[in-house]
Amino acid sequence: MFNFWGDGCNILRIREDELTGVKDWGPSSPVIVTTNRQYIKATEELDRKAGHLAVLAGNSSKLSVAGNVEIRLSDFLKEGNGNNQGADYVFHLNVLMSSQEHMRVLEPFFGIPSFLSYTGNPYRFRHYLLVGKNGSFVNPHSHEAGWNLLIYGKKKWKLNSPLFLSTHECLQEAGELIWIPPHWTHEVVSLEDSFGVALQGIGGGAPPALLASLVAAAIFAITILGCCCIKIKRGIAGKEKPL
Incomplete structure (x- = not known):
């Protein structure tokens, strides 16, 4: 596992209401957008609303980012890794697009912010459901532009620009969305049990x-x-x- 850094934050934070009316938003550096949205507050509420969903889970130490264990979300959320498979994170590809049931369950507490509405295009972007136990992490990787919205919990991020010319790091709190520009290498660790939704672009050079x-x-x-x-x-x- 990698080293985690200082407590400072050098990522610009802005409020969602400052982006009202903005279209096709996509800055060239990482940005954290704070929202006033009301989301679910804890694992128990997630379990009640979405525990019956089948998801893909994995183990941070095995570096299988996409997950390789199919499991009910409720089983994954049990205390003490009650799933008996050592999984500490859920990574479900295209969860918002995969079935009517996923959409029905998740839609009430997840809506794409208006300044990111263009990212709802399923032909340009993939959606993810991310649930991480305290201490779960993702090692450095990069992809097309994307964003990650934290619904509850707390995460620490570190991002490096292409060619590693600059480094940005920050703590992400519940209700905050972090924008990841194209091909910025990033790594993240959950500082407590956390749940978020994310999106990343498809294709590109x-x-x-x-x-x-x-x-x-x-x-x-x-x-x-x-x-x-x-x-x-x-x-x-x-x-x-x-x-």
């Missing part, structure tokens, strides 16, 4: 950091190959000298 790494690797390979060729030529030339 390769991350700049990956492209830079490939270019650097190609330059390195060409340099090594060139040095080897020079040495071989010198060796051949030395052997051809008359006695």
Whole structure:
């Protein structure tokens, strides 16, 4: 597991009402948006409303981000990992799009903020249901632009810009939405039992950091190959000298 950082926050925080009327919002740096929305307050309420849903769960230490255990949400939420499978987080792909039942259960306490309404397009974005036990974490990874709304609990985030030119970190409280720009590497840990919903874009080009790494690797390979060729030529030339 990674190191977690100081208690400071260098991510801009703004209020949702400051974004009223804004369309296609998507800043180039991470932003936390605070909301006044009324969400469920605890695990017990989530269990009552959505405990019967089938979800995919996983274990942080096994680094299986997508989850590999199918389980009822109610079983996952039992105290002491009562699911007996060691799962400490739920990661359900396209939970809002997967069935009428998922939509019916989740819609009452989750609505896409108006400034992000364009992200409801199922052809451009994927939705996720995220439930993490205290201490669960996700190691560094990156993807297209997305956002993560915390409905209850508390999380700590660390984000690095493409090519790692800048680092941002902050505590996310319940009712706050964090915006993740395209290809920003990010890692997160749950500081208490938490529940959120998230969305990320589909497709797009390769991350700049990956492209830079490939270019650097190609330059390195060409340099090594060139040095080897020079040495071989010198060796051949030395052997051809008359006695």
